[in-house]
Amino acid sequence: MSNIAQSEIIADVWTVDPDGHGDQRGRFYETYRRSWFPLGREMVQGNRSDKAAGAVVGLHYHLHQSDYWLCPRGIARVVLHDLREGSTTEGATQHLEISGDNCRGVFIPPGVAHGFASLSDLTLTYLVDSYYNAEDELGVAWDDPQIGADWGVTDPILSARDQNNPLRAHLPEGRRPYIGLRT
Numbered sequence: 001m002s003n004i005a006q007s008e009i010i011a012d013v014w015t016v017d018p019d020g021h022g023d024q025r026g027r028f029y030e031t032y033r034r035s036w037f038p039l040g041r042e043m044v045q046g047n048r049s050d051k052a053a054g055a056v057v058g059l060h061y062h063l064h065q066s067d068y069w070l071c072p073r074g075i076a077r078v079v080l081h082d083l084r085e086g087s088t089t090e091g092a093t094q095h096l097e098i099s100g101d102n103c104r105g106v107f108i109p110p111g112v113a114h115g116f117a118s119l120s121d122l123t124l125t126y127l128v129d130s131y132y133n134a135e136d137e138l139g140v141a142w143d144d145p146q147i148g149a150d151w152g153v154t155d156p157i158l159s160a161r162d163q164n165n166p167l168r169a170h171l172p173e174g175r176r177p178y179i180g181l182r183t
Contacts (some may be wrong), residue, residue, distance in 0.1 A: 002018040002030060007094060009080075010082045010112060016105040017102065017104050032070075032127065036107075037107045047127075051122055054156060056117045060115060060137065060139050061112065061114065063138070063177055067108045070125050071098040071124050071125075072125060074099065076122055076124055077152040079094075079114070079150075080095075080096075081114075081168075083177050093149060113140050115162075139162065144167045146169065
């Protein structure tokens, strides 16, 4: 039986530590069930991200989309930050590691900013419950002191997009998430 737990730091974030079953051929893990997550909807798109050690991705957020992340190869330091106005955990930041060794999955609801640092070369896979929509691809500064992220890397490799995201205090009106905003 997999261990499914709601975060004690950010409401509506869930982690899954699956039980593995194996024999001389290898191991098997059940990594995802929609029924595990109260906010879970049908996942409609799967994505894969391969990153070199030292890469930092994020912080990104969506107003309408949930993500479910797994790291089948390597080690990722995940950073989550609750941007949702009206959330009981608004402003909270959480760090956790997901890896090929621990097989941990993490469910990220809309309005929770998310990113990861590659602590090694890695592959991250993620399921999403909405098709890609450029209007719902938002970001906040990865190094915002108000968020206080600890990425676990000293010389991060960043995309141009991630270098130019605004501070949390400067998120534009209409692009700030709040509890209940989901269609």
